[in-house]
Amino acid sequence: MFGIKLAGFALSSFIVTLFILPKIKNMLIEAGFVRPNFRREEIPMGVGLVFFLSVLVVTAAGRGLGFMDERAYAFLFAVGAMGFLGLIDDVFGTRHASGLKGHFKKLIFERELTTGALKALAGGIIALALSVGMAEGTGVSKWASILLNALIMAFSTNAINLLDLRPGRAAKGFLLAAAFIIAAGAGTPELLYLAVVAGSLLAYLPLDLKATAMMGDTGSNMLGMTVGFTAAFVLPAPLKTGYFIFLILFHLLTEKYSLTGIIEKNRVLTYIDMIGRK
Template structure:
């Protein structure tokens, strides 16, 4: 029965996004908010705002009908915040600093605030605010788990953003991890259905958007990839056991260290299996 509930939310979110997507793409194109894709074709940027718009519409309706609890507002706040700061980076961002290391070097060494550093700082604060909603532990344990949960949310947000360099790549990463989280949620005893519902809403919206991304007709931008990453981190924090969260954090830390030293795109292109997955659905 619970899977019917999740599928229903996903279907509604899919339909809402399909209705909004042409309008959002037209609005951004009309406003001149376009950018060359990897084939040097001018396409609208920041189309990932449809994820937040769909989330607000679907989850507001779900609250009205009593399908989700009012605690959903914490998730909506987090998604909206990261979408907003992602949009700032899409609109005003420059590329003279890249990666977390580059942006923080600009901030602390050169005393220059980049949009990437602003997004990272805001993302960290949002991650802490969200993590405070968890009732994990007490005393010293509570502070340790707050740090653990906050790092997972913040690094998950940035990790998906790092994948968003080719059509469909960030979406595929989200869907692969999302399937794992949905299955893990079935065996969780922490009341995970509420959080899997949030995952279902974002997934439905992403599936409606994905065809235009794979065809390189639109870019989700940081406006969208931040929402995808935050959602994965958010759901992980609230449904996973502590050992699994520690393991996931170690993977995130390793991934960020790797991408600071090596090109993720080159790693994928040199690996036949990864390159095959990367090319699915693309011309």
């Protein structure tokens, strides 16, 4: 029964996205909000805005009809706030620094606040606020849980953002993470949030795979926060700890090596990376 509910929410979001996606894409083109893709072709940027609009409609309906509890409001705040920070980076961001290390070097040693550093700092505060709101228990265990959940949300957001360098890569990362979380937390109500975003993403995905639109940090931030938010609620303690360790290792690896280079040197990763791409 719960599986039918998940599918229903995903399908609803898919349909809403199909309806509004062309309008969002045309709006961005008319506004001149285009950027060169990895092939240097000018395409609309920040099309990931469609995720929030679809999620807003479907989640509001789900809450109004009693299918979602009060946590739906926290979820909407989470994806909306992170999407807004991503939009700031899409509009005002430069490539003068890259990676968390690069952005914080600029901030600490050159006293320059980059949009990347702003996104990391504000995103961390958002994740911490959400974690405090969802915390249970008392004493040290409560604060350890708050810290772990906040770090999972923050690092999940950045992880999906790091993947968004080639068509479809961030989307595939999200879908793989979503499959893991759904398998680990079968029947958990918070999975509905994951389903809503997944449905919207699947409707948008063909444009991303064809490199005719970019979700931008606007979209990748929302995907990453959705993964982190649901992982924090859904995963049992051992899996949550293991997932956090994976996130730390992933960030250490991508700070030292090129993610694209790693993928290109691995046959399996290259195959996954190229699925659906033109």
